[in-house]
Amino acid sequence: MSDAPATVYVIDDDPSVREAIQSLLLSVGLRVELFASVQEFLVTGRDAGPACLVLDIRLPGRSGLDFQDDLARAGVQLPVIFVSGHGDVQMSVRAMKAGAVEFLIKPFRDQDLLDAIQAALVRDRTALEEGKALADLRRCAAKLTVREREVMRYVVSGCSNKQIASALGLSEVTIKTHRGQLMRKMHAQSVAGLVRMADRLERSSTRFGD
Amino acid sequence: MIAATRDSGIAPLGDMPWGTHACLFYETKQDAFDTLIPYFKAGLQSRECCVWAVTDPIGEEEARAELMRSIPNAGPSLSDGVIEILPGEEWYMSGATQGMEAIVRGWHEKLARAIAAGYEGLRISGNAFWLQTGQWAAFAEYEQLLDRSLTGQPMIVLCTYPLGQSRAAEVLDVARAHEFTLARRQGQWERIETPELKQAKGEIQRLKAELEERVIKRTAELAAANARLEAEYSERERVEAVLEEAKVALYRRVRLTTVGVLAASIAHEINQPLAGIVTNSEASLRWLTNEEPDLDQVRAGLGRIARDANRAADVIKRIRALVAGRIEHAKFDINEALGETIALMKTTLQAHQVGVQLVLGAGLPPVVGDKVQLQQAIINLVTNAAESMANATGPREIIIGTSLAEGGGPMVTIEDRGRGLSQEASDNMFEPFFTTKEKGMGLGLSITRTVVEAHGGSVSASPGPLGGTVFRFTIPGASP
Numbered sequence: 001m002s003d004a005p006a007t008v009y010v011i012d013d014d015p016s017v018r019e020a021i022q023s024l025l026l027s028v029g030l031r032v033e034l035f036a037s038v039q040e041f042l043v044t045g046r047d048a049g050p051a052c053l054v055l056d057i058r059l060p061g062r063s064g065l066d067f068q069d070d071l072a073r074a075g076v077q078l079p080v081i082f083v084s085g086h087g088d089v090q091m092s093v094r095a096m097k098a099g100a101v102e103f104l105i106k107p108f109r110d111q112d113l114l115d116a117i118q119a120a121l122v123r124d125r126t127a128l129e130e131g132k133a134l135a136d137l138r139r140c141a142a143k144l145t146v147r148e149r150e151v152m153r154y155v156v157s158g159c160s161n162k163q164i165a166s167a168l169g170l171s172e173v174t175i176k177t178h179r180g181q182l183m184r185k186m187h188a189q190s191v192a193g194l195v196r197m198a199d200r201l202e203r204s205s206t207r208f209g210d
Numbered sequence: 211m212i213a214a215t216r217d218s219g220i221a222p223l224g225d226m227p228w229g230t231h232a233c234l235f236y237e238t239k240q241d242a243f244d245t246l247i248p249y250f251k252a253g254l255q256s257r258e259c260c261v262w263a264v265t266d267p268i269g270e271e272e273a274r275a276e277l278m279r280s281i282p283n284a285g286p287s288l289s290d291g292v293i294e295i296l297p298g299e300e301w302y303m304s305g306a307t308q309g310m311e312a313i314v315r316g317w318h319e320k321l322a323r324a325i326a327a328g329y330e331g332l333r334i335s336g337n338a339f340w341l342q343t344g345q346w347a348a349f350a351e352y353e354q355l356l357d358r359s360l361t362g363q364p365m366i367v368l369c370t371y372p373l374g375q376s377r378a379a380e381v382l383d384v385a386r387a388h389e390f391t392l393a394r395r396q397g398q399w400e401r402i403e404t405p406e407l408k409q410a411k412g413e414i415q416r417l418k419a420e421l422e423e424r425v426i427k428r429t430a431e432l433a434a435a436n437a438r439l440e441a442e443y444s445e446r447e448r449v450e451a452v453l454e455e456a457k458v459a460l461y462r463r464v465r466l467t468t469v470g471v472l473a474a475s476i477a478h479e480i481n482q483p484l485a486g487i488v489t490n491s492e493a494s495l496r497w498l499t500n501e502e503p504d505l506d507q508v509r510a511g512l513g514r515i516a517r518d519a520n521r522a523a524d525v526i527k528r529i530r531a532l533v534a535g536r537i538e539h540a541k542f543d544i545n546e547a548l549g550e551t552i553a554l555m556k557t558t559l560q561a562h563q564v565g566v567q568l569v570l571g572a573g574l575p576p577v578v579g580d581k582v583q584l585q586q587a588i589i590n591l592v593t594n595a596a597e598s599m600a601n602a603t604g605p606r607e608i609i610i611g612t613s614l615a616e617g618g619g620p621m622v623t624i625e626d627r628g629r630g631l632s633q634e635a636s637d638n639m640f641e642p643f644f645t646t647k648e649k650g651m652g653l654g655l656s657i658t659r660t661v662v663e664a665h666g667g668s669v670s671a672s673p674g675p676l677g678g679t680v681f682r683f684t685i686p687g688a689s690p
Contacts, residue, residue, distance in 0.1 A: 013560070016486030016518045023511050024493035027500060085481045106485035110492035 006121045007031040007047050011038060012056040012083070017106065021054060024110055030117065038067045046078060050128055052101070052120035054113070057084040057091060065091065068098050077127050079120035083108065134204050137197055140186050148182040151175060155182075155191060156198040216331075216366060219252025220245055222392065222399045228331060229360040231353075232390035233369040235381065239267055241394035242370055246335050247280045249368060253333035254287055258366075259324035261317075265298035265337040267372065292329075294320075298337040310352040314359050321365050331364030353387035478557045479525045483518035490514045541688055542581045544620045545570045545612055551585045552610065555592060562596040562606070569611035574620040575687025579665040584685075587661040591624045591681050594655065598628025598678065619667070619687035626678040631671065639671065658683075 008030050012018045018034050025032045035041040041053075057065060068080050079101045084091065092103040101123065102116035144152065154164040161179065165172045188194040215225040223232065236242040246262065253260045264273045273295050277284040287293045304312050321332040356367060371384055373395065385391040391402040494511035497504045552559075552566055559566060577584070595608045608626050615621035631639070640659045662669045667685035674680040 014482045014486070016483050016514065016521070017489065019514055020486045020489035020493060020511075023507060023514075024489055024496065027493050027496035027504075027507065083485075085478045085485070106481055107488035108485070110489060110496070113489075 005031050005049050007051040008117055009033050010054045011035045011041050050121050050125040052079045052124055054081050057082050079123045081116045081120055143185050144182055148178050151178040152182050156195045216256055217252040219248035222401045228364045231357050231360050231367045231388050233384055233388040235371050235373045235393040237373045237395040243276050245394050251281050257330045258333045259329045260293040260333045261296055262335050263296040263298035263301050263337050270295050310355050314355045334367045336369045480522050483522040486518040487515050539578055541576045541578050544577050547581055547585055551588045564596045565607045567609045571613040576690055577685050578688040583661045587658040590658045595624050595626035598626050615684040619685050621682055621684045623680055623682040625674045625680045627676050628678045630673055631679050
């Protein structure tokens with residue numbers, strides 16, 4: 001996954017700026033895709049590899065800031081670097097709060113943009129890896145039987161086999177068998193590892209038990 | 211001018227006003243003469259006609275003799291009828307046959323004749339004929355009629371009653387029917403006032419005091435109200451002055467805001483190519499210093515730099531044209547001014563996602579005035595048009611046109627496809643501080659009107675054929 005080529009999406013309605021940024025990014029070996037408007041970008045969508053957005057804040061159509069909100073609401077996690085002809089404090093605060101990586105005022109230093117892009121790509125790569133790990137975890141959890149999920153809920157809440165057996169009205173031996181099965185299916189080395197997995201699944205708002 | 215008060219000739223009465231109705235009780239015939247002779251004497255001296263209605267116990271001849279004896283020129287007065295001695299019995303008897311009004315009317319006829327003859331009024335002495343005939347009810351009616359008829363008339367009546375023939379109850383009734391009662395007994399005067407009169411006098415006194423008090427109080431109240439009004443008035447003036455100041459300050463601010471919008475627009479217009487130039491040159495440097503320099507990329511970069519620099523220069527040129535127009539009352543072409551304005555508003559219009567269609571008329575006369583001011587007026591109208599389409603779902607387009615107005619000057623029309631105008635908006639939109647926008651100050655259109663009118667033109671708005679609004683202004687044309 002981390003080997004996939006990184007892409008920078010540049011959305012700016014001004015061709016001068018667009019082409020200049022493209023030339024700059026190409027010169028350091030980055031993949032660039034240019035868009036004149038947010039709508040154009042939305043039609044194309046993002047590639048699978050790590051990526052980031054360079055977005056003019058005063059675009060025609062939906063403004064850059066509104067677009068950032070849209071992305072967040074749609075669950076598209078794409079780090080955004082804002083560039084603006086005249087950023088004011090209010091704008092930059094709103095952008096940074098919404099999770100922007102950087103807020104650059106035109107004309108900007110090339111190194112500032114490149115640094116911001118590097119940081120954004122690292123962030124996106126991490127997010128993608130985390131996303132992949134979570135997906136793996138979900139795949140594992142999906143293989144559990146109903147009973148194994150039930151037993152897992154008791155295990156991660158710190159119950160002993162005896163307690164689980166009495167709670168579920170099963171023999172301790174049966175619980176042991178379920179427990180061994182679910183540890184194997186989840187690729188868990190220890191109860192502590194299983195607790196961490198359960199926590200991640202929980203935080204990603206996936207109910208794995210019901 | 212007739213004197214307001216008359217000399218009664220009777221010491222205890224002194225001066226008395228016209229309309230006085232007094233009565234005299236006398237004991238002896240001499241007591242009656244002691245009163246009546248000076249009474250008539252004073253009347254004659256005051257140029258009044260006098261009538262003496264005599265009855266028993268005083269006879270006509272006796273009365274005449276008494277007058278002749280006591281008043282030096284009584285003779286001519288008697289023969290001229292200035293003083294008349296009436297046989298009272300006859301006179302009063304007419305009342306019994308024709309009603310009491312007839313007697314009263316008779317007195318007033320005598321008064322009218324006296325006034326017509328140039329006398330100041332009529333002085334009467336009557337006699338209590340009824341007291342002797344027992345017609346008491348008639349007496350009471352007569353006295354009341356007479357009393358009422360005296361009001362406001364130049365007439366004085368003194369009724370005489372012989373004390374010896376009056377019973378106590380009758381004395382009281384007589385006294386009550388008159389304002390004053392005089393008694394002459396054995397050469398001594400007594401003056402009796404009726405309780406009603408006393409009461410009335412007291413009441414008058416009280417009312418007068420009360421009135422004065424009320425006047426004082428009311429005056430104070432009025433003074434206070436006046437002071438309050440004056441305070442309110444000066445407060446109002448102060449508030450109006452503050453309001454006026456605030457208005458001026460706001461106008462100034464809006465002017466600055468308009469200039470500020472223009473400046474921001476210009477800054478953006480220059481900043482974009484500048485950003486391109488900087489980034490392109492940096493990119494080109496990188497292409498040059500890469501391990502394998504890519505000259506094609508460098509060439510392309512330099513080409514873009516030149517293009518962007520020219521673009522920035524164009525913006526500068528437009529601003530210079532704008533600044534050059536800052537001479538008041540310069541001659542300029544309206545189409546040119548319009549084109550420049552729209553070019554400068556490009557960013558604003560893009561932000562509103564609004565397209566502009568220019569339909570410029572040919573052969574328009576030039577305009578003389580302040581170009582920047584007029585351009586600001588145009589900016590206000592175009593901004594307004596763009597904002598009116600904020601929530602429009604149809605085509606977002608402004609059609610800006612110029613043509614020749616009826617008066618020979620150029621006319622500028624700005625048509626939007628916005629939500630149109632409410633009646634309230636149509637009536638008030640050119641008024642300062644009227645706005646339908648949430649954040650508007652309501653000065654844009656009012657400034658536009660001020661500017662256009664300052665150039666001798668006029669501005670108006672009407673519903674557009676496409677559902678929006680058409681704003682149009684005309685300005686007198688100058689000779690080319």
